Amino acid sequence: xxxxxxxxxxxxxxxxxxxxxxxxxxxxKTKESTLDASxxxxxxxxxxxxxxDERDEVSAGWKFNCWELRGVPLRLEIGPRDVESGSVVVxxxxxxxxxxxxxxxxxxxxxxxxEEMQRDLFMTSKKHLESSxxxxxxxEQFVEATDHKxxxxxxxxxxxxxxxxxxxxxxxxxxxxxxxxxxETSETCINCSERAMYLVxxxxxx
Numbered sequence: 001x002x003x004x005x006x007x008x009x010x011x012x013x014x015x016x017x018x019x020x021x022x023x024x025x026x027x028x029k030t031k032e033s034t035l036d037a038s039x040x041x042x043x044x045x046x047x048x049x050x051x052x053d054e055r056d057e058v059s060a061g062w063k064f065n066c067w068e069l070r071g072v073p074l075r076l077e078i079g080p081r082d083v084e085s086g087s088v089v090v091x092x093x094x095x096x097x098x099x100x101x102x103x104x105x106x107x108x109x110x111x112x113x114x115e116e117m118q119r120d121l122f123m124t125s126k127k128h129l130e131s132s133x134x135x136x137x138x139x140e141q142f143v144e145a146t147d148h149k150x151x152x153x154x155x156x157x158x159x160x161x162x163x164x165x166x167x168x169x170x171x172x173x174x175x176x177x178x179x180x181x182x183x184e185t186s187e188t189c190i191n192c193s194e195r196a197m198y199l200v201x202x203x204x205x206x
Contacts, residue, residue, distance in 0.1 A: 003071075003094070003125070004071075007065070007069065008069035008070065009069065009070060009071030010094050011073055012073075012118055013073045013074075013118045016072065016073050019048050019073050019074060020072070020075075020076060021050065021051040021067045022050055022051065022053065022075075022076045022078065023063045023067070023075055024038040024052075024053070024054065024078050024079075025060045025077060025079030025082075026056055030080040030083070035054060037078055037103075038052055040103075041076060041078065041106060044106055045106060045107065045110060051072070053066075060077075068093060072093060073114060073117055074092060074093065074110065074113060074117075075093070076088050076090055076091075076110075077089040077090075086103050087103060088101055088103055089101075090109070093117075094121055129151075132151050133150070133152075133201070134150045134151070134152055136154045136190070137154075137190075138190070139190055142170075142190050146202065146204055149206070150203075151201050151202070152201070153179075153201055154200060155189055155190055155199055155200075156189050156190060156197065156198065156199075157191075157192055157194045158196075158198065162191050163175055163191075165192070166190070166202075169191070170204070171204075172204050172205065173202050173203065173204045174202065174204075174205070175200050175201065176202065177201050178199070178200050179199060179201070183198040183199045185198060
């Protein structure tokens with residue numbers, strides 16, 4: 001499933017090439033100490049291959065937008081106050097939730113947050129998919145469901161010619177796939193009224 005919002009792409013951690021980006025919040029007087037702390041965090045989290053955005057020609061806000069647009073799952077913000085307190089602000093890309101984590105706990109907590117994000121994105125997609133499926137038994141129900149951009153689970157005879165007729169009659173609705181389980185049915189085809197071979201997911205491409 002695809003994930004995005006008004007701020008750009010949202011990548012599930014398990015498929016993201018870069019899972020973490022570290023953004024130092026740089027002020028001239030504390031630049032070196034902030035960069036030094038940021039590099040130590042990068043080294044601490046080396047198994048995750050975090051990015052460290054050391055650019056000083058753009059603002060921290062510009063960097064935040066840049067990495068949000070690209071969908072990097074976690075952003076670690078490190079400013080002078082964080083250096084003093086020995087902590088890091090961790091920001092999730094999906095819900096933009098911020099959590100302050102002690103630097104000594106990052107190695108344990110960052111993978112936990114990534115797994116939480118992975119689970120939440122999966123459950124959100126699963127819920128959306130399930131709410132988009134409508135079980136139909138008549139052609140009228142089929143048309144109503146697909147006209148409302150739903151996925152229709154309908155009995156079908158399996159004939160390619162029949163599916164072509166169905167596509168023409170519904171302005172482009174075609175089969176997506178046959179469920180691995182529970183596809184057997186004794187109903188009649190949604191289009192030609194012949195005996196259905198199985199239940200099929202149908203939808204219109206957008």
